[in-house]
Amino acid sequence: MIPKMFRRQVELRAYWRKLKAFVKKLSLQRQMMENLIIAKARQDALQRKMEERRLRLQEEANRRFAASGAMTAEEQEQRTLYTNVLEYEQDHDWPKLWKANMKENPDDVTLVSRLVSYLLSRCDHPVVKLLRKHQYRVYNGLYPIVSKGLPQSPAVLLRPSRSTHNLLHPETKRKSTNTVSSGQSFSTSLSLSPSLSHDLNTNYDDDDEEEEEGEEPHTQLTVDRENSFEDLEQFLTQLDLAPPHDSTDDTGSDSELTCDTSMLKEGHIQELEMRAMKEHLKAIVKDIHIAIDQLLSLCLLSFECLNTASSKDLCLASIEEAFFTPLWSALVALFRKVNREREQAFETSMKLYQDASPGVLGVPSKLFPPEPDTLQGSYPYKSAVQELKLLVKDCCPQKKLECIVRTLRVICACAEDYRCLHEVDSAPKTAAIGADDLLPILSFVALRCQCPQLVSECAALEEFIHEGYLIGEEGYCLTSMQSALAYIESLHTGGTYLPADKLI
Amino acid sequence: MAAGGAGGNSGKTYSFKVVLLGEGCVGKTSLVLRYCENKFNDKHITTLQASFLTKKLNITGKRVNLAIWDTAGQERFHALGPIYYRDSNGAVLVYDITDEDSFQKVKNWVKELRKMLGNEICLCIVGNKIDLDKDRHVSVEEAESYAESVGAKHYHTSAKLNKGIEELFLDLCKRMMETAQAEERLKGNGASQSASSRRGVQIVDDEPQATPAGGCCSSG
Numbered sequence: 001m002i003p004k005m006f007r008r009q010v011e012l013r014a015y016w017r018k019l020k021a022f023v024k025k026l027s028l029q030r031q032m033m034e035n036l037i038i039a040k041a042r043q044d045a046l047q048r049k050m051e052e053r054r055l056r057l058q059e060e061a062n063r064r065f066a067a068s069g070a071m072t073a074e075e076q077e078q079r080t081l082y083t084n085v086l087e088y089e090q091d092h093d094w095p096k097l098w099k100a101n102m103k104e105n106p107d108d109v110t111l112v113s114r115l116v117s118y119l120l121s122r123c124d125h126p127v128v129k130l131l132r133k134h135q136y137r138v139y140n141g142l143y144p145i146v147s148k149g150l151p152q153s154p155a156v157l158l159r160p161s162r163s164t165h166n167l168l169h170p171e172t173k174r175k176s177t178n179t180v181s182s183g184q185s186f187s188t189s190l191s192l193s194p195s196l197s198h199d200l201n202t203n204y205d206d207d208d209e210e211e212e213e214g215e216e217p218h219t220q221l222t223v224d225r226e227n228s229f230e231d232l233e234q235f236l237t238q239l240d241l242a243p244p245h246d247s248t249d250d251t252g253s254d255s256e257l258t259c260d261t262s263m264l265k266e267g268h269i270q271e272l273e274m275r276a277m278k279e280h281l282k283a284i285v286k287d288i289h290i291a292i293d294q295l296l297s298l299c300l301l302s303f304e305c306l307n308t309a310s311s312k313d314l315c316l317a318s319i320e321e322a323f324f325t326p327l328w329s330a331l332v333a334l335f336r337k338v339n340r341e342r343e344q345a346f347e348t349s350m351k352l353y354q355d356a357s358p359g360v361l362g363v364p365s366k367l368f369p370p371e372p373d374t375l376q377g378s379y380p381y382k383s384a385v386q387e388l389k390l391l392v393k394d395c396c397p398q399k400k401l402e403c404i405v406r407t408l409r410v411i412c413a414c415a416e417d418y419r420c421l422h423e424v425d426s427a428p429k430t431a432a433i434g435a436d437d438l439l440p441i442l443s444f445v446a447l448r449c450q451c452p453q454l455v456s457e458c459a460a461l462e463e464f465i466h467e468g469y470l471i472g473e474e475g476y477c478l479t480s481m482q483s484a485l486a487y488i489e490s491l492h493t494g495g496t497y498l499p500a501d502k503l504i
Numbered sequence: 505m506a507a508g509g510a511g512g513n514s515g516k517t518y519s520f521k522v523v524l525l526g527e528g529c530v531g532k533t534s535l536v537l538r539y540c541e542n543k544f545n546d547k548h549i550t551t552l553q554a555s556f557l558t559k560k561l562n563i564t565g566k567r568v569n570l571a572i573w574d575t576a577g578q579e580r581f582h583a584l585g586p587i588y589y590r591d592s593n594g595a596v597l598v599y600d601i602t603d604e605d606s607f608q609k610v611k612n613w614v615k616e617l618r619k620m621l622g623n624e625i626c627l628c629i630v631g632n633k634i635d636l637d638k639d640r641h642v643s644v645e646e647a648e649s650y651a652e653s654v655g656a657k658h659y660h661t662s663a664k665l666n667k668g669i670e671e672l673f674l675d676l677c678k679r680m681m682e683t684a685q686a687e688e689r690l691k692g693n694g695a696s697q698s699a700s701s702r703r704g705v706q707i708v709d710d711e712p713q714a715t716p717a718g719g720c721c722s723s724g
Binding site for chain 1: 519521524528532533537551552553554555556558571573574575576577578580581583584587588591
């Protein structure tokens with residue numbers, strides 16, 4: 001009897017326990033439901049607040065641009081971008097802190113560069129987002145052409161250190177993961193068409209519209225987006241390895257055409273293609289100028305404290321460096337295609353005159369050592385040649401320009417030294433190096449550099465040199481460099497020069 | 505084409521580009537070195553020596569920055585001249601009064617400059633080496649009447665004796681300022697236009713070039 005009762009009691013207790021647990025679970029669930037509802041309500045409120053804030057900021061942006069009167073699409077875009085900046089500043093403190101810092105230390109010159117480089121390292125800031133957007137657009141314009149007509153060798157040397165993703169953030173390696181993710185978010189809107197004919201034959205503006213329309217599905221094959229940068233990497237490596245005339249020969253789609261058409265037609269097609277390529281390059285150059293102008297103005301809108309003459313220059317220099325660094329090799333590849341003939345002429349002269357003495361190029365004998373043997377494995381102006389060789393290694397126009405200036409300075413210093421060698425007896429005369437001496441020496445140095453790519457590099461620099469530098473020392477040096485290169489190109493023809501207007 | 509390089513945004517500072525032309529032995533290097541020489545400072549020569557020189561002036565209360573671009577006089581570089589001339593506000597064409605040939609060369613350059621830059625460029629024709637007047641081969645009348653016929657001014661200088669050089673450049677600066685001011689008036693005060701037409705995109709050569717010369721004097 002007793003054990004039976006005991007058993008029932010145990011069973012009852014077990015039931016009770018279950019019931020209790022069930023009730024507890026129920027109340028928990030109810031609580032959770034309530035919490036969810038509260039959360040939803042809060043979220044809605046927040047959403048409303050965000051919306052209100054956006055409107056308020058939009059109004060603020062509108063007020064700021066109110067003076068402009070009728071709005072163009074461009075102004076509309078700028079207004080939207082500025083709203084984004086205001087929004088960003090509501091969510092982040094650092095812009096305020098930097099602005100205050102700038103106000104407190106107006107004389108600290110380094111502050112400007114530090115601010116701009118900090119700004120450019122914030123991936124989520126509207127300025128950086130805009131920078132990426134423009135970079136991808138330019139890259140998109142370059143990719144189909146640069147990648148075209150190259151030998152498809154499977155074994156390609158990849159240089160991971162030059163990966164574009166890393167280059168996007170040269171100053172902060174730690175940030176590279178962020179960069180990649182932001183890169184991918186952008187690349188989803190890219191569709192790279194490998195067909196050159198499509199891209200070249202359609203008007204560039206049409207392409208633009210297509211892009212702006214968003215996800216317009218292209219009929220062409222879409223290159224694997226994840227690998228697109230790597231592809232570019234490969235092609236560029238091949239470009240670097242192959243001699244210029246091989247790399248630029250259009251062995252791709254043209255071969256089938258040339259099989260059954262006359263030489264005349266082939267020439268005509270090549271001519272058309274070259275013209276289209278020049279047009280394309282022109283459009284890209286224009287795009288880049290617009291992009292940089294837009295970036296600079298957004299930068300100055302975001303930080304009004306940067307809007308002084310000197311800060312603006314520093315700001316522009318930083319933007320240009322960030323903008324060009326990942327793009328330069330692709331950009332110069334297109335310039336090389338367009339300037340193929342000039343590079344070939346340079347190469348021909350280079351081969352003919354590689355061992356020529358400076359005198360052959362018109363350098364007066366007092367400006368180089370009389371006995372080349374005394375230099376022991378060296379040659380006159382070697383230090384200038386070494387300096388100039390560094391030009392192709394830089395990735396931003398400003399740095400390249402500085403390299404050219406340094407080359408010319410080294411030339412002047414060397415010339416002075418050589419002249420002193422000749423005039424040991426007499427007192428040093430006042431006659432200094434003028435253009436009459438400089439240009440032949442520079443030609444000699446450029447020739448010894450043995451780098452036909454210089455032609456395209458300088459052609460590109462010409463497009464992107466900052467206007468303020470045109471009239472100054474930098475402009476003079478670039479002009480002299482251009483002249484020397486053109487002179488070398490004309491050398492192998494034995495005196496018939498290139499028409500000067502080709503250079504302008 | 506060469507718009508007066510007036511700094512639109514920072515007061516009254518003019519930036520002018522002047523090209524220096526002349527055959528090898530006419531003494532243009534000495535001439536320009538004389539001009540940019542600073543008696544109180546021995547380091548007057550820039551790192552590019554006499555090929556590129558700058559001078560800051562103050563003319564009737566206005567600041568002027570002068571950039572003097574030397575060009576190579578040799579025949580072999582003649583074809584390359586135009587890329588040096590572009591956007592120049594002034595040109596100094598030097599010949600040697602004892603060398604008839606060098607005067608002929610000046611005439612060629614004048615033609616080329618007028619063709620390239622029209623009437624906006626201020627031309628100075630300079631007969632150098634007047635210390636050697638006894639060997640003169642280019643008559644004063646011929647030179648002066650030629651200069652007048654092409655709308656240029658004529659000067660006589662001696663780099664050796666430091667004669668006439670200061671006057672030459674001062675005069676040139678004043679003329680370039682006048683041209684720049686006239687152009688400013690013509691434009692109305694289109695101060696804000698520099699942003700859009702900042703850089704001329706020049707790949708195809710049939711497009712007229714509309715870049716104003718060095719508008720921004722704050723940098724560089």
